[in-house]
Amino acid sequence: MGSGSRVFHCRVSSLAFLVPSFGTSTQLSFKSFLTRTRSSLSPTAFTLHRMASSSSSSVTNGNNIIPPAPSSSNDVSVTPPPSAVDFLTLCHRLKTTKRAGWVRRDVQNPESIADHMYRMGIMALIASDIPGIDRDKCVKMAIVHDIAEAIVGDITPSDGISKAEKSRREQEALDHMCKLLGGGSRAKEIEELWMEYEENSSSEAKIVKDFDKVEMILQALEYENEQGVDLDEFFQSTAGKFQTEVGKAWASEIASRRKQQ
Numbered sequence: 001m002g003s004g005s006r007v008f009h010c011r012v013s014s015l016a017f018l019v020p021s022f023g024t025s026t027q028l029s030f031k032s033f034l035t036r037t038r039s040s041l042s043p044t045a046f047t048l049h050r051m052a053s054s055s056s057s058s059v060t061n062g063n064n065i066i067p068p069a070p071s072s073s074n075d076v077s078v079t080p081p082p083s084a085v086d087f088l089t090l091c092h093r094l095k096t097t098k099r100a101g102w103v104r105r106d107v108q109n110p111e112s113i114a115d116h117m118y119r120m121g122i123m124a125l126i127a128s129d130i131p132g133i134d135r136d137k138c139v140k141m142a143i144v145h146d147i148a149e150a151i152v153g154d155i156t157p158s159d160g161i162s163k164a165e166k167s168r169r170e171q172e173a174l175d176h177m178c179k180l181l182g183g184g185s186r187a188k189e190i191e192e193l194w195m196e197y198e199e200n201s202s203s204e205a206k207i208v209k210d211f212d213k214v215e216m217i218l219q220a221l222e223y224e225n226e227q228g229v230d231l232d233e234f235f236q237s238t239a240g241k242f243q244t245e246v247g248k249a250w251a252s253e254i255a256s257r258r259k260q261q
Contacts, residue, residue: 083182090177093150100154101216105231107223113149116215117142123211127246133203137193141208144190145197148173167198210247213238217251221258 079087094114102110124138149155151173155166174194178187197205217238220231235255242248 077185079184079186080182083180087177087181090150090180091147094147097149097153100156100158101234102219102223104156104158105229107229107231108227110223111219113146113154116219117144117146119218120145120208120211120215123215123250124208127207130203130207130246133207137204138208138211140189141193141197141204142211144193145208145212147177147190147194151176170198206243207246210242210244210251213242214247214250214254218254221254224258225261 091114094117095112097113098110099113099116120142121139124135124142127135127138129135146154148170152166152169155161155169161169174191178191181187181190196202197208200206200209217235220234223229224231235258238251242251
């Protein structure tokens with residue numbers, strides 16, 4: 001390397017290509033999965049280069065010397081390209097993993113986890129403004145609330161896994177994904193949004209929780225119409241569980257349309 005260059009070497013283990021295809025009834029713990037993969041595969045080493053050119057170290061403006069702008073590598077909001085691509089490659093599993101409830105009911109060509117989260121994001125985008133509600137936050141929360149399923153899969157009550165164990169596995173998976181992303185403010189934001197949703201601790205979380213149920217019953221209605229299947233159990237499982245006015249109103253509209261058919 002030339003003068004003024006610095007090289008930072010670090011080693012990470014990326015799960016981008018290591019995550020197995022989890023079945024809907026998987027009982028495999030995430031920790032045991034990590035132990036097996038780490039023992040069989042070598043970590044991927046990558047090198048981050050930060051070049052400093054002496055010719056651009058300062059700029060002269062008349063008699064004043066303007067100091068160089070701070071290096072972006074010190075900005076915690078900057079995601080290194082290797083980390084970004086590793087993270088996005090892992091998120092690819094959200095596009096290919098089918099939602100377990102539909103698979104169990106033999107729905108043909110069922111939606112993926114990413115399909116579900118995308119339409120929830122659209123719901124948050126088009127919902128009427130509500131005083132005190134941060135719509136942008138709702139959109140972000142919708143597109144990350146199931147992100148840990150890229151690793152643990154879509155765990156449902158039928159899997160016989162307790163809520164506490166499900167939460168533990170997903171938390172561990174999320175921690176790994178945030179580390180894979182390189183930490184910093186972007187990873188912190190994802191973790192905070194996910195935790196806020198899990199704990200149902202804000203008005204935005206309550207709305208997004210309702211959108212989760214609304215999207216499910218709307219999808220159920222669409223499958224009933226398209227494939228002639230009976231998915232009444234999905235409507236029954238959400239009845240009376242909506243927390244917000246927008247959730248109740250949209251669910252009522254879907255139920256009304258279903259009765260008319």
